[in-house]
Amino acid sequence: MDNAGYIVAAFAVVWVGLFIFIFVLVQREKALRKEISALKESMKKT
């Protein structure tokens, strides 16, 4: 691998790593919000 190859690989690690981390956080937030709304709804009914 030449110089450019190593630079691209290092950039890819930072970008992909951060993207996966933020994606996981957003998915976790969506799931939590969904569960909280569902619980609040069922509490209103009872």
Add this chain to the structure above:
Amino acid sequence: MRIRILLILSAILILATLALDMLLIPSLDTQNTGFIQYSPVFYWHIPVAWVALFAFLCVFIASIGYLWKRTAFWDIVAMTSAELGVVFTSLFLVTGSIWAKFAWGTWWTWDARLTSSLVLWIIYVAYFLLRAYISSPEQRARFAAVFGILGFVDVPIVIMTLFVAKEMHPGDVAFHLDKPQMILTLVTGVFAFSVLYLGLLFFGIHLKEDAAELTRLKGLMEDNDNG
């Protein structure tokens, strides 16, 4: 809203760092010296490492805050910051390793800087293992706070290796940049990743507060069902 603004601002600043890094840095090495400060990787590696060390400083402060105030908020701040510290340490270890393969011909060497950084990563992974094995929330928060304070001991060691250890890893190069383009790119990168850290910290705290709300609602439901 505050979280969204911070994350959007960090994305803009990270793109600005990328632009500066790609446009300014490669043109500086006209003598083809191969010094690390002429490599575009340097301007990602340093900001990511800075944020990792700063995250562990926040764990240290929040852990003291927890032991002093005994409120769940400080435990949540410490845990969230430790998560970010581990993520950013992983990123700087991997980017450093990729660059090492190019610069030194090896993925890893056991010099003081690399070893103390790896130890730092292991300490904070152990922090999460400790949390996972204690079931009582109060005891978990107390033990984690003590561990978070003790674990911070390695951070000054990592920083000191910059100035003391003269091995394969370059020393305090970041403090001796001689071209304004280099300083501008590095400062933009450090600022960009610091804003990203703050955005992710607030987002993480918000998530854990939502999770606590969910647990509270579930408790209420169970009480209703039993009553």
